[in-house]
Amino acid sequence: MRFRSKYNPWAAQYACTLLGYTLQKGGSGVQLLKMVKQLETHMSLTRKLMRLGNSAEAVEAAKRAVHLSDSVLRLCLTVAHLNKAMYFACDNVLWAGKVGLLPKLDQDKWSQRSFRYYLFALMLNLTRDAYEIRLLMEREARTSHGGSNATWTSSPSPENGDLSHPHPSSSSFPVAILPLLSERFSRQFHLLGMVLRSNPPLLLDLLKNACDVFIPLDRLGIYPTGQGFVGACGLASSVLSILTIVHPWLKLKP
Incomplete structure (x- = not known):
C-alpha cells in the first residue's frame, strides 16, 4: 500500500x-x-x-543520521533530512491552501520556500553521492594499482640531478603534458565506471538526485x-x- x-x-x-x-x-x-x-x-x-506525516519521518531519519561515525555522511544526511522535513511541511501548508483550509495563503511564496528546501536537500544528497564515489574510487585505486604511485614518484627528472632528460622549453611543455593529462583522466573515468557498475544502489541514487535537481532549479528560476x-x-x-x-x-x- x-x-x-x-x-x-x-x-x-x-x-x-x-x-x-x-x-x-x-x-x-x-x-x-x-x-x-x-x-x-x-x-x-x-x-x-x-505526504501528510512525511515531515515526522524525515526528522526521525535525521535523528538516526546524527549517530553515523563518518563525519561527512553525518553532516550531509542529517542536514538533508532536516531540509526534507521542512520541504514536506511547506508542501502540507500548500495542500491546505489549495483545498481551501487556508484561503488567504500566499501560495507562490510558500511554493518558492518549499522548492528552496528541496533544492538544498538535493544538493546535500549529491554531495553525499560524490563523497562515497570518491572513497570507493580511492579504495579501488589502492587495490588495483598499488604500485603506480611509486613508479610515478621514482621517475627521473632534471630537478633530481638527471641531466639525460633536458627540461622542455616553455613552448613544448603544454604539448608534452597533454598525453599525461589524457591518460590520467582516462584512468579516473575507468575507475568511476568500475565503481558505479559494482555499486548499483549508488548509481541509482546519483541518477535520481541528478534528475530531481532540475525540478527546483526550474521552479525557482535558477536554471x-x-x-x-x-x-x-x-x-x-x-x-x-x-x-x-x-x-x-x-x-x-x-
Whole structure:
C-alpha cells in the first residue's frame, strides 16, 4: 500500500506534465490540454495529501543520521533530512491552501520556500553521492594499482640531478603534458565506471538526485529548462524510486 500511495501520484503527475508539453507542441486542442492540466493538478494535490506525516519521518531519519561515525555522511544526511522535513511541511501548508483550509495563503511564496528546501536537500544528497564515489574510487585505486604511485614518484627528472632528460622549453611543455593529462583522466573515468557498475544502489541514487535537481532549479528560476524537460526528469526519478521499492537492495544505505 505504501508503494502505491507514495510513488504512483508522483509518477502520474510528471507523466501529465510531459504529456501536456507534448500535446501543446503538437498543436492539440485547448479542451484536451485543459483536461490534462486539471489531471496534473489533481495528481499534485493527491501527492501532497499522501505526504501528510512525511515531515515526522524525515526528522526521525535525521535523528538516526546524527549517530553515523563518518563525519561527512553525518553532516550531509542529517542536514538533508532536516531540509526534507521542512520541504514536506511547506508542501502540507500548500495542500491546505489549495483545498481551501487556508484561503488567504500566499501560495507562490510558500511554493518558492518549499522548492528552496528541496533544492538544498538535493544538493546535500549529491554531495553525499560524490563523497562515497570518491572513497570507493580511492579504495579501488589502492587495490588495483598499488604500485603506480611509486613508479610515478621514482621517475627521473632534471630537478633530481638527471641531466639525460633536458627540461622542455616553455613552448613544448603544454604539448608534452597533454598525453599525461589524457591518460590520467582516462584512468579516473575507468575507475568511476568500475565503481558505479559494482555499486548499483549508488548509481541509482546519483541518477535520481541528478534528475530531481532540475525540478527546483526550474521552479525557482535558477536554471529554467521548460515543462517538457521537468516532466521527463520527474518521471525518470519516479521510475528509479519505484525500482528501489520493488527491489529494496537497490536503496542506498544508510
